[in-house]
Amino acid sequence: MKGSAEGSTSPADGIAAAPWLDTTRPVDTALIAEWQGHLDQLRAASTPQTSTSPTPASRSVSVVVSYRPGDDLATSLRCLADQTLPADCVEIVVVADGGIDDVEPAIQEWSATGERAPLRVVELPTGRVPVRAATLASVRHPFSAFIAAGDRVSPAYLGTLLAHADEASIVVAHRQADFPSAPTSGEAPEILAGSEPASFGEDSSPLLGTLLPTHLARRVEGDLPGPDRADALLLLSLLTRHGCRLRQLSEADGATYQRAGRARHDVPDDPDPGRVAARIRLIADLDALAATCDATTRPLVRRVQDAEYDRINAHLRHHPDDRARVVALIDRHDIDYLPSERLNAGLARALAVAYCFAPYNDSSAVVMAKRVRERGDVVDVVYNKMDGKREVDPSMRRISGPFVENEIAVETPTYFSAWPAIEAFCTRGLERIDELERVKGPYERLYSRVMWPASHFLAALYKTRRPSVVWTAEFSDPASRDVTGQVRSAPLEPSALLDELRAELKRQDLPVPQSENCLDWCEYLAYALADQLVFTNENQRDYMLGYCPVPEVAAAARAKSVISPHPTLPPAFYSMARSHYILDPSVANIAYFGTFYATRGLDDVLTALARLDSATRDLLRLHVFTSKPQALRERVEELGISGLVRINPYVRFLVFLNLTTKFDCLIVNDALTTEHHERNPYLPSKWSDYRGSGRRVWGLVEEGSPLSARPLDFASPVGDVEAAQDVLRKIAALTETRAKG
Known part of the structure; x- marks a missing residue:
C-alpha cells in the first residue's frame, strides 16, 4: 500500500487494527493472504446496529475510488474536494488495480491542503486478489460509497446519500451519462428498480453511484461464491437474502452521479x-440466488x-x-x-421440425433434442404443443436449448397419424415459419425426424416451397410398419397440401404414390425430396428401403443415406440432476429402465434370478423403473423373488441419466422380431444413454441385431434363461471381487 495525505492507522468503529490499513507498507503476496484471512474477522466484528437509523456519530463514509491506468483520477478527486459534507466524516480510498504510476499529480494536488479528508491508495497487483474483497477489508467507516476514477459527482453527493442512509438500505444516486446516446447492446444491466436508465458500459459496476452499509457488504462478500463475485451479485444478495431495500434518489435530491464519456469496453x-x-x-450464481427470491x-x-x-x-x-x-x-x-431466444438471438439459419420436442418427457423428444445438439446448428424448431398429452419437463431444454433460437409451439390436436391433425400441424406450422421468415429471410438448412409422421410432411412442404434449402430427414424406426412387420394404416383425405406435394413430385419427374396410406407417403416423400437421409442402423435402412414401391427412388435414397446411431450426451449431463436413490453397497445392483412385458426380455432375467442358488441370489438386487408396475409386481410375487426386486416409477430424463451412473450393471433388451424379420431393424435408444454412464451394460439380444453389434459388457440371447443365469453369476462375482479389493 502506498499512502498520502494524513494516512492514519488507528482503528474505527470497534474494528481491530489490521495490517492492510498501514499506509507505509507495500502490497505483497504475504499481505494479500493475510488480508483475505482477516476478512472473516472484519465481517464478524461489523455487526449490524439494532436501530435502523444511524446515530449522528456513525454518519461517516468511506469513498472507494476505483482506478485503472489512464483514468482521470484528478477530476473525481476535485469533485470530492468540493463536497459539502465535513472532511472529518469522510475517508478516500483509491483502489488501483494494476499500477499507480500516473496518479502522483492527482495525489499531490489533493495533499496541497491539510483541510481535506484523509486519502489512501491501495495498489493491487492485477489478478492477485479480488478487488472488491480488498476494498471492503480496507475501508473504516460504517458506510461505503463507490466511484470510478474520471466520473463526477455533485457537491451535495455524499451528504445527500448519508442523509438517506440506514442499516438496511442501498441508497442510489441519480445517474447520468456523458455518452451522446445510450447503445442498447452490451449495456450493463440496470438492476435498481426505479432508477433512470444510464449508459453504463461493461467496464462499469452497478455499485457505482450507490452507498451501502459496510458491515452488510462485508458479510455478503464473504458468502458469495467463486473468485469473480460480481458486483451485481452482491447488490442482489443484499436485496433478496438480507432484506435490504432500495432508496432511489431523484435529480432534485441533489446527489447526481455522472459517468465519464470514456471509450466503452463492452464491444x-x-x-x-x-x-x-x-x-x-x-449466471449460475444468480440462478442459485433466484431460487431463494420471492x-x-x-x-x-x-x-x-x-x-x-x-x-x-x-x-x-x-x-x-x-x-x-x-x-x-x-x-x-x-x-x-436458459432463455435460448436471448442466447441465440439472430443466429438461427436452420429449421428443425419435430412433432414432439423438448420440454415434453417423451423418448422421441429426447432423441430429437440430442440430435439438435449433436448437429451443432442453431435452429428455430417447430413442434406440436402437447400439454395434457405429455408431461412437461423444463429440464429437457438443457439438452437442446443452447442450439435453439425460437421455439414454435403449434397448437393443433395431438394424434400420431390422423390426417386432419397432420394437415392442421403443417398448415399452422408453415404460417408460423412464414412469420419468422419475413424478419430473417429463408432458412438455409432443414432437419426433420420421424417417429411422428407429421414432421416429414411439414418438412416436405417447406422443401417444396423453398427448393434451395438443404433438407436432412431422419427415421427413428419404420413409420409404415409395426414391430411384427404388419402395415400401419392411416388413410389420407383430400387436401390442398397433398395436391401441392403431388405437383412437386411430378415436377421432378418422380412417380406419385398410389397408396392412400399417409404413413407410406411419409416415408416416400423423405426418400424422394430430402437431400440426405439418416438411419440409426444398416438393418433399418435395408428393411425400409426394401419395401419402397419405386426401386429407382429406393436406390437414390440409399445413395444419399448415412448411418448415425442415437447420440450420447456429454458427461456433464450425467450429474445435472442428482438422484438420492439409496443402494446397498454389499450387493451387485442391476437396473432396468423401461416397460415390462411378461413375454419379452426382462422376464428372462426374473426367471433366471428365481432359479439361482440362494447364496448367489443374496448377492444381487434388481431395480426396475417402469410405467407399468402392477404386472411386474404380480410376476415377481409369482416367482417368489419380491425381496430381490425393487420396483420404482419412471423418472425424468436427467434424473434417469444420473441414476445410470449408480448401478453395477444396466440392462437393455432387443425388441423381439425373429418371427417377422430376417434381421432385427431396431436399435434401442436407451443404449446411447447407457453408453455415457460409464457402467457395465448387459444386452438381451437377438442374433444379428444392431444392439448385438454394440460393445456390450455382457450379452445373452433373448429367451435363453440359462445364458441369463450365467450373466447373473458373473455380476454376482463382481461383489466378491469388490469386497476382496
Whole structure:
C-alpha cells in the first residue's frame, strides 16, 4: 500500500487494527493472504446496529475510488474536494488495480491542503486478489460509497446519500451519462428498480453511484461464491437474502452521479475465454440466488441474467466458432434459467421440425433434442404443443436449448397419424415459419425426424416451397410398419397440401404414390425430396428401403443415406440432476429402465434370478423403473423373488441419466422380431444413454441385431434363461471381487 495525505492507522468503529490499513507498507503476496484471512474477522466484528437509523456519530463514509491506468483520477478527486459534507466524516480510498504510476499529480494536488479528508491508495497487483474483497477489508467507516476514477459527482453527493442512509438500505444516486446516446447492446444491466436508465458500459459496476452499509457488504462478500463475485451479485444478495431495500434518489435530491464519456469496453471483440467463463459463472450464481427470491425480487435477478446472456450472444455473433466451448461452459454449471431466444438471438439459419420436442418427457423428444445438439446448428424448431398429452419437463431444454433460437409451439390436436391433425400441424406450422421468415429471410438448412409422421410432411412442404434449402430427414424406426412387420394404416383425405406435394413430385419427374396410406407417403416423400437421409442402423435402412414401391427412388435414397446411431450426451449431463436413490453397497445392483412385458426380455432375467442358488441370489438386487408396475409386481410375487426386486416409477430424463451412473450393471433388451424379420431393424435408444454412464451394460439380444453389434459388457440371447443365469453369476462375482479389493 502506498499512502498520502494524513494516512492514519488507528482503528474505527470497534474494528481491530489490521495490517492492510498501514499506509507505509507495500502490497505483497504475504499481505494479500493475510488480508483475505482477516476478512472473516472484519465481517464478524461489523455487526449490524439494532436501530435502523444511524446515530449522528456513525454518519461517516468511506469513498472507494476505483482506478485503472489512464483514468482521470484528478477530476473525481476535485469533485470530492468540493463536497459539502465535513472532511472529518469522510475517508478516500483509491483502489488501483494494476499500477499507480500516473496518479502522483492527482495525489499531490489533493495533499496541497491539510483541510481535506484523509486519502489512501491501495495498489493491487492485477489478478492477485479480488478487488472488491480488498476494498471492503480496507475501508473504516460504517458506510461505503463507490466511484470510478474520471466520473463526477455533485457537491451535495455524499451528504445527500448519508442523509438517506440506514442499516438496511442501498441508497442510489441519480445517474447520468456523458455518452451522446445510450447503445442498447452490451449495456450493463440496470438492476435498481426505479432508477433512470444510464449508459453504463461493461467496464462499469452497478455499485457505482450507490452507498451501502459496510458491515452488510462485508458479510455478503464473504458468502458469495467463486473468485469473480460480481458486483451485481452482491447488490442482489443484499436485496433478496438480507432484506435490504432500495432508496432511489431523484435529480432534485441533489446527489447526481455522472459517468465519464470514456471509450466503452463492452464491444465483444475479445475472444478472451475468461470473460465468457466469468459471465456463465455469474449466471449460475444468480440462478442459485433466484431460487431463494420471492416474486418481487426474482425479476431483478432475471434482468441481470438476461443482460449477461445478451453479452454472450454478442460474443457468439463475433466468434461463431467459439460456440462449442461456450456450450461446454454452460453445461458445466447448474443453470435452470436458459432463455435460448436471448442466447441465440439472430443466429438461427436452420429449421428443425419435430412433432414432439423438448420440454415434453417423451423418448422421441429426447432423441430429437440430442440430435439438435449433436448437429451443432442453431435452429428455430417447430413442434406440436402437447400439454395434457405429455408431461412437461423444463429440464429437457438443457439438452437442446443452447442450439435453439425460437421455439414454435403449434397448437393443433395431438394424434400420431390422423390426417386432419397432420394437415392442421403443417398448415399452422408453415404460417408460423412464414412469420419468422419475413424478419430473417429463408432458412438455409432443414432437419426433420420421424417417429411422428407429421414432421416429414411439414418438412416436405417447406422443401417444396423453398427448393434451395438443404433438407436432412431422419427415421427413428419404420413409420409404415409395426414391430411384427404388419402395415400401419392411416388413410389420407383430400387436401390442398397433398395436391401441392403431388405437383412437386411430378415436377421432378418422380412417380406419385398410389397408396392412400399417409404413413407410406411419409416415408416416400423423405426418400424422394430430402437431400440426405439418416438411419440409426444398416438393418433399418435395408428393411425400409426394401419395401419402397419405386426401386429407382429406393436406390437414390440409399445413395444419399448415412448411418448415425442415437447420440450420447456429454458427461456433464450425467450429474445435472442428482438422484438420492439409496443402494446397498454389499450387493451387485442391476437396473432396468423401461416397460415390462411378461413375454419379452426382462422376464428372462426374473426367471433366471428365481432359479439361482440362494447364496448367489443374496448377492444381487434388481431395480426396475417402469410405467407399468402392477404386472411386474404380480410376476415377481409369482416367482417368489419380491425381496430381490425393487420396483420404482419412471423418472425424468436427467434424473434417469444420473441414476445410470449408480448401478453395477444396466440392462437393455432387443425388441423381439425373429418371427417377422430376417434381421432385427431396431436399435434401442436407451443404449446411447447407457453408453455415457460409464457402467457395465448387459444386452438381451437377438442374433444379428444392431444392439448385438454394440460393445456390450455382457450379452445373452433373448429367451435363453440359462445364458441369463450365467450373466447373473458373473455380476454376482463382481461383489466378491469388490469386497476382496
